[in-house]
Amino acid sequence: MQGTPLVGRALWGRLLRNRSFAIGVVLVLVMVAVAIFADWLTPFDPLKSNVRARLAAPDAAHWFGTDHFGRDILSRVMIGARISLAIGAFTAVLAGVAGTLSGAIAGYFHRLDQPIMRIMDALMAFPSIVLAMVVSAVLGASLTNVVIALAIATTPHTARIVRASVLLEKEQEYIAAARSIGVGEWTILFKHVLRNVAGPLIVRLTYVFAIAILAEAALSFVGAGPPPPTASFGSIIAQGRDFMREAPWITVFPGLAIIACVLGLNLLGDGLRDVLDPRLKF
Amino acid sequence: MGHFLIRRLAGAFLVLVLVSLMSFALIWLVPGDPAAAFLDASATPEQVAKLRGALGLDLSLPQQMLGWYGRILSGDLGQSILLNRSVTAALIERLPVTLSLAALALAFAVFFGVAAGIIAAVNHNRWPDQAVMTTALLGLSVPDFWLGLVMVLVFAVSLGWLPSGGFTPFLQSPAEWLRGMILPALTLGLVQVGFIARMARASMLDTLSQDYVRTADAKGLAKLHVVLRHALPNAMIPILTVIGIVSGALLGGAVIVEQVFSIPGIGRLIVGAIASRDFPVLQGGLLFLAVVYLAINLVVDILYAVVDPRVRLA
Numbered sequence: 001m002q003g004t005p006l007v008g009r010a011l012w013g014r015l016l017r018n019r020s021f022a023i024g025v026v027l028v029l030v031m032v033a034v035a036i037f038a039d040w041l042t043p044f045d046p047l048k049s050n051v052r053a054r055l056a057a058p059d060a061a062h063w064f065g066t067d068h069f070g071r072d073i074l075s076r077v078m079i080g081a082r083i084s085l086a087i088g089a090f091t092a093v094l095a096g097v098a099g100t101l102s103g104a105i106a107g108y109f110h111r112l113d114q115p116i117m118r119i120m121d122a123l124m125a126f127p128s129i130v131l132a133m134v135v136s137a138v139l140g141a142s143l144t145n146v147v148i149a150l151a152i153a154t155t156p157h158t159a160r161i162v163r164a165s166v167l168l169e170k171e172q173e174y175i176a177a178a179r180s181i182g183v184g185e186w187t188i189l190f191k192h193v194l195r196n197v198a199g200p201l202i203v204r205l206t207y208v209f210a211i212a213i214l215a216e217a218a219l220s221f222v223g224a225g226p227p228p229p230t231a232s233f234g235s236i237i238a239q240g241r242d243f244m245r246e247a248p249w250i251t252v253f254p255g256l257a258i259i260a261c262v263l264g265l266n267l268l269g270d271g272l273r274d275v276l277d278p279r280l281k282f
Numbered sequence: 283m284g285h286f287l288i289r290r291l292a293g294a295f296l297v298l299v300l301v302s303l304m305s306f307a308l309i310w311l312v313p314g315d316p317a318a319a320f321l322d323a324s325a326t327p328e329q330v331a332k333l334r335g336a337l338g339l340d341l342s343l344p345q346q347m348l349g350w351y352g353r354i355l356s357g358d359l360g361q362s363i364l365l366n367r368s369v370t371a372a373l374i375e376r377l378p379v380t381l382s383l384a385a386l387a388l389a390f391a392v393f394f395g396v397a398a399g400i401i402a403a404v405n406h407n408r409w410p411d412q413a414v415m416t417t418a419l420l421g422l423s424v425p426d427f428w429l430g431l432v433m434v435l436v437f438a439v440s441l442g443w444l445p446s447g448g449f450t451p452f453l454q455s456p457a458e459w460l461r462g463m464i465l466p467a468l469t470l471g472l473v474q475v476g477f478i479a480r481m482a483r484a485s486m487l488d489t490l491s492q493d494y495v496r497t498a499d500a501k502g503l504a505k506l507h508v509v510l511r512h513a514l515p516n517a518m519i520p521i522l523t524v525i526g527i528v529s530g531a532l533l534g535g536a537v538i539v540e541q542v543f544s545i546p547g548i549g550r551l552i553v554g555a556i557a558s559r560d561f562p563v564l565q566g567g568l569l570f571l572a573v574v575y576l577a578i579n580l581v582v583d584i585l586y587a588v589v590d591p592r593v594r595l596a
Binding site: 118119121122123124125126127128129130131133134135137138139140210214217218221222223224234237241244245248251252255258259262263266267270 | 296297300301304308309311312313319419420422423424425426427428431432434435439530531533534535537538541552553555556557559561564565567568571572575576
């Protein structure tokens with residue numbers, strides 16, 4: 001990146017003046033707050049059935065209606081946000097670590113470039129959602145395995161982005177300067193090069209977070225997601241499918257919650273990209 | 283062109299070798315004994331041993347690997363444990379269904395995406411541009427299967443215009459086939475429209491700023507003529523690459539959307555294999571989709587080199 005790096009206040013100022021970022025941050029913070037404080041916010045016990053209120057349409061008591069067990073959909077969506085956002089966040093962390101390591105090593109050490117990137121190419125040849133589905137099914141569906149499956153599907157692209165930035169960065173003069181005063185290669189890579197790769201990486205991981213929420217929902221929908229009784233956005237929709245005609249609200253509201261999260265993250269990512277990584281703008 | 287073709291084919295071959303190795307390696311990810319995982323707890327040790335034999339798990343690793351490559355080279359992806367038939371046959375039988383769904387979705391996505399991209403580029407930074415970009419972003423944030431369910435709710439359940447699911451083979455009744463495919467293809471395509479619109483807009487903006495476009499403008503040609511006849515053909519070249527990128531998402535999306543609309547394609551085969559842990563179908567299905575994806579991208583790259591000679595030298 002050219003010019004003085006943006007730090008501290010200057011960075012925040014530019015970010016907050018970016019409309020995408022501002023809207024994205026608000027949406028994401030609201031959803032994260034709901035997920036964290038779900039235990040206190042839920043109007044009803046999300047697991048408690050109430051036969052007298054089966055398939056009730058949205059009203060003053062149940063804002064999002066109830067399901068076939070009479071469970072409150074709003075409460076279930078709030079608890080579901082916790083699972084879905086946690087899966088998204090852990091996937092972003094795991095794909096971030098794996099993608100940074102493999103991409104940085106491939107970009108910095110020329111001899112390892114081809115082997116690592118061909119493996120990433122091969123992983124990218126699988127339709128990512130099917131890859132995640134099959135890996136999760138083979139490992140056995142659990143929260144951890146879903147995160148591993150989603151990280152495997154999102155790491156290659158992350159590695160590619162990190163590698164591209166490292167390739168650009170390692171040709172800079174300050175790297176040659178560091179090497180000339182005897183700084184070790186690994187130190188140069190991890191202390192100097194990677195610091196300047198942070199921009200594109202953070203942007204990418206915001207999108208990975210969004211992609212993982214969408215993918216987790218799809219996985220749950222086809223039965224390769226975290227097992228019941230875990231309620232995630234996807235599993236609530238999957239259960240609501242059998243009652244689409246009588247009770248469409250079971251399906252509709254969790255979907256809107258997914259859109260709110262993913263849209264928020266995408267806006268956040270677009271804003272970060274505009275400010276941190278102007279090269280990528282289109 | 284010869285050099286370009288050889289290099290591209292060699293690259294594709296290497297990826298193919300790795301992709302098949304990864305599909306083979308999937309079985310190692312199974313915690314414990316894959317044969318025992320497929321059979322339930324009541325299975326006798328003899329039954330488990332028999333299935334291990336059938337899956338080739340009792341052989342040594344090099345033997346297993348040699349066997350796997352030997353079989354896939356002759357197009358044999360093994361036997362489905364559940365369906366008790368050849369995985370290759372089951373996949374090929376369903377391929378036309380999945381491909382036609384993905385192709386129809388691609389047609390929708392390219393048509394609407396390019397149209398929206400042009401409108402946005404021509405009205406750069408004015409409200410139609412912002413409307414298109416906002417809609418595109420929204421499209422990227424909607425889960426495809428949920429959109430499908432909502433479409434069923436609106437167009438099948440409430441309005442009754444189109445069937446809510448099911449599949450009629452094209453040869454049996456083309457009209458019924460199309461009626462059944464509209465909602466699934468729209469669902470699958472709409473999710474990609476946003477991405478294509480963004481790319482088309484960028485490509486169009488780039489082309490519109492070229493000198494030859496300014497010349498065409500300056501000599502007094504009608505704006506619409508300049509955009510559609512002079513700028514669009516060149517702006518479409520990068521869109522070709524997008525088709526390659528999107529094909530992976532479309533194949534993956536088709537797997538999910540088939541589930542929503544009960545379409546008997548490759549997706550239903552794979553999803554059916556998840557619950558029963560039918561490993562040969564999971565491995566074979568994944569490998570098969572990757573091969574289809576690689577083939578599509580090979581064709582796209584070659585086409586690109588044909589329309590844009592600069593690529594061959596890169």
